[in-house]
Amino acid sequence: DAGVIQSPRHEVTEMGQEVTLRCKPISGHDYLFWYRQTMMRGLELLIYFNNNVPIDDSGMPEDRFSAKMPNASFSTLKIQPSEPRDSAVYFCASSLTSPGIGDGYTFGSGTRLTVV
Amino acid sequence: AQRVTQPEKLLSVFKGAPVELKCNYSYSGSPELFWYVQYSRQRLQLLLRHISRESIKGFTADLNKGETSFHLKKPFAQEEDSAMYYCAPRLGGTASKLTFGTGTRLQVTL
Numbered sequence: 407d408a409g410v411i412q413s414p415r416h417e418v419t420e421m422g423q424e425v426t427l428r429c430k431p432i433s434g435h436d437y438l439f440w441y442r443q444t445m446m447r448g449l450e451l452l453i454y455f456n457n458n459v460p461i462d463d464s465g466m467p468e469d470r471f472s473a474k475m476p477n478a479s480f481s482t483l484k485i486q487p488s489e490p491r492d493s494a495v496y497f498c499a500s501s502l503t504s505p506g507i508g509d510g511y512t513f514g515s516g517t518r519l520t521v522v
Numbered sequence: 523a524q525r526v527t528q529p530e531k532l533l534s535v536f537k538g539a540p541v542e543l544k545c546n547y548s549y550s551g552s553p554e555l556f557w558y559v560q561y562s563r564q565r566l567q568l569l570l571r572h573i574s575r576e577s578i579k580g581f582t583a584d585l586n587k588g589e590t591s592f593h594l595k596k597p598f599a600q601e602e603d604s605a606m607y608y609c610a611p612r613l614g615g616t617a618s619k620l621t622f623g624t625g626t627r628l629q630v631t632l
Contacts, residue, residue: 441622448624449566449608462619497566510556510568510610511620 412498412514419521424486427517430479431500439511440473440483441497449497455481488521495519525549526611528623535599535630543594543626545583545609553611555592556620557583560606569594569607579603599630 411430419425431438439454453463458475466473470489475481485492495518499511526547535541547553555572570578572585572592583594592609609623 439619449622451619451621454619499566510558510571511566513566515565 410498410500410512410514412496412517414517415515416518417520419488419519421489421521422487423521424484425488425492425519425521427483427496427498427519429481429483429498429514431481431498432512433479435500435502435512436478437501438475438481439499439501440481441499443495443497443516452483485519488519490521493520526609526621526623528607528609528626530626531624532627532629535628537601537630537632538598541594541596541599541603541628541630543607543609543628545592545594545623547590547592547609547611549590549611552587555583555585556610556612557581557592557594558608558610558622560608560625562605566608599628601630601632604628604630 410432413428417425436457437454440452442450442452450465452465453473454461455475458478470487471485473481473483483496495516497516498514501511526545528545530544533543557569558566559569560566570576570581570583572583581594581596583592585592594607606625606627608625610620612620
């Protein structure tokens with residue numbers, strides 16, 4: 407398995423533009439998580455899915471952010487309109503439904519978003 | 523409220539010196555505890571988990587339920603240990619949500 411795959415690796419966009427980040431989880435993993443990493447706040451959980459259904463989106467900053475998981479192998483995180491304060495590294499991670507004791511997450515390489 | 527605290531944003535040590543990265547949690551119940559590491563421009567990866575009582579790359583972490591702590595330790599720091607370290611508790615069962623601390627950047631200098 408190639409692991410959790412995120413695209414693009416880097417995204418530079420102008421304020422006000424729509425941004426779409428993509429994630430392919432590990433096959434067989436049915437939890438998927440979106441995190442945002444910044445220097446000030448560290449890793450923040452934005453939203454997570456179980457069996458393609460959003461379970462907890464309380465970390466989504468505001469209505470400009472939305473996430474979907476149309477099937478077990480694909481998820482998107484969309485920001486519309488984007489703002490400079492959205493600049494961060496966005497990580498996707500996946501996990502098993504019933505993780506064995508001691509099992510953690512597998513993370514993607516992240517998307518570095520810069521909004522100018 | 524459930525919370526994890528890593529009090530130090532930056533920890534700078536000399537090569538060969540002991541390292542202790544602090545992590546305190548406030549959770550009801552008995553969480554599983556993990557340490558994740560992120561080397562420069564790489565993805566986060568699992569370093570170790572308390573349930574395994576393992577030593578990875580010379581690091582160990584002991585769960586202290588009385589102090590609700592899970593500090594990460596290494597007796598002799600190496601340059602390649604320089605990275606961001608995140609403590610992450612998770613409640614047991616099928617709710618596998620991990621909550622990360624704000625992270626500590628370890629800087630090992632010569």
